[in-house]
Amino acid sequence: MAVNNSQLTEMFERVLALSKVDNTQSVAVLKSHYSDARTVQAATDAALRLGAKVYIVELPSFNHPRAMGNDMTAYCGDTALTGNLAAQRALEAADLIVDTMMLLHSPEQEQILKTGTRILLAVEPPEVLARMLPNEEDKARVLAAAAVLEKARIMTVKSSAGSDFRAPLGQYPTVTEYGYADEPGRWDHWPSGFLFTWPNEEQAEGVLVLDVGDILLPFKSYARERITLEIEKGFVTQIHGGFEAEYLRDYMRYFNDPEVYGISHIGWGLQPRAQWTAMGLHDKNDGMCMDARAFYGNFLFSTGPNTEVGGTRKTPCHMDIALRRCDIRVDDQLVVAEGEVVAPEASRVR
Ligand SMILES: O=c1ccc(O)c[nH]1
Numbered sequence: 001m002a003v004n005n006s007q008l009t010e011m012f013e014r015v016l017a018l019s020k021v022d023n024t025q026s027v028a029v030l031k032s033h034y035s036d037a038r039t040v041q042a043a044t045d046a047a048l049r050l051g052a053k054v055y056i057v058e059l060p061s062f063n064h065p066r067a068m069g070n071d072m073t074a075y076c077g078d079t080a081l082t083g084n085l086a087a088q089r090a091l092e093a094a095d096l097i098v099d100t101m102m103l104l105h106s107p108e109q110e111q112i113l114k115t116g117t118r119i120l121l122a123v124e125p126p127e128v129l130a131r132m133l134p135n136e137e138d139k140a141r142v143l144a145a146a147a148v149l150e151k152a153r154i155m156t157v158k159s160s161a162g163s164d165f166r167a168p169l170g171q172y173p174t175v176t177e178y179g180y181a182d183e184p185g186r187w188d189h190w191p192s193g194f195l196f197t198w199p200n201e202e203q204a205e206g207v208l209v210l211d212v213g214d215i216l217l218p219f220k221s222y223a224r225e226r227i228t229l230e231i232e233k234g235f236v237t238q239i240h241g242g243f244e245a246e247y248l249r250d251y252m253r254y255f256n257d258p259e260v261y262g263i264s265h266i267g268w269g270l271q272p273r274a275q276w277t278a279m280g281l282h283d284k285n286d287g288m289c290m291d292a293r294a295f296y297g298n299f300l301f302s303t304g305p306n307t308e309v310g311g312t313r314k315t316p317c318h319m320d321i322a323l324r325r326c327d328i329r330v331d332d333q334l335v336v337a338e339g340e341v342v343a344p345e346a347s348r349v350r
Pocket residue numbers: 073104177189192293302318320
């Protein structure tokens with residue numbers, strides 16, 4: 001199926017309006033050679049139709065010699081913007097940046113946000129953008145869950161597969177993603193609909209068991225056998241299992257950086273229009289597979305960087321791993337029971 005350009009522009013107009021774009025605003029569209037030309041054009045036309053002053057910042061392609069694969073989250077930290085201070089100043093001058101290249105997990109993104117500039121990441125295929133067009137109900141549900149998470153002192157995750165994980169919280173803020181950048185200095189991602197935080201440094205403990213069907217990004221694979229991760233003092237210390245455990249071990253070892261084993265963001269999915277099955281219907285190069293990160297009731301955990309919240313772990317290897325059928329507790333409140341969102345009530349899809 002394919003979204004036509006008129007529909008794509010109309011969707012961008014709606015999301016940019018939700019992101020508070022109007023005739024008082026300037027909008028920079030950030031692109032590189034792999035940006036979807038339809039997305040760049042639709043974002044540009046939509047911002048113009050909303051009366052904003054629009055400009056396009058195109059950066060030359062950037063490849064790190066050790067990067068593998070084309071998934072934009074496969075190699076984090078260094079980007080085409082790294083070291084390009086003139087381009088960064090040009091981007092900081094905007095009120096809103098539509099990022100069709102991906103600055104996520106780079107220090108430059110944090111520096112830009114600190115100036116008050118808003119960033120909206122949009123790198124998924126137009127058809128995925130359309131299926132998960134954000135709305136104010138998404139925002140209300142995610143913020144309701146965030147109100148619980150930001151007060152929490154511990155997150156615990158258990159599952160019938162054998163997960164038994166504890167993460168003391170409080171050192172880092174709660175991050176919400178509801179699909180539009182409507183506050184000064186806010187980063188968001190269209191499509192999304194989930195929330196997360198980071199464990200207190202060196203305090204996450206326990207076991208996480210990836211069961212059959214759980215998703216590993218950026219591999220874009222469904223686990224076909226169990227993989228068991230042992231976590232001590234905030235780091236993955238053992239990866240047990242068969243071939244898939246060996247593949248994960250080998251991939252992480254390749255980066256030759258002990259920080260790749262640090263636990264990164266942990267949270268849960270609240271997007272009912274995201275589907276666990278969607279990844280199986282897309283080519284690996286279609287996008288970064290936000291369906292896997294956002295599907296309703298997942299436990300999404302990750303390894304590697306924590307620069308997004310001011311941490312010092314700037315490591316290029318970032319695994320996003322989505323588990324189904326977990327029990328997630330925040331303090332003593334059960335928020336997800338066997339993969340079903342149960343609380344807070346205002347975060348549930350009615
Ligand atoms: O939206 C995203 C995408 C990737 C990621 O690691 C976090 N959030």
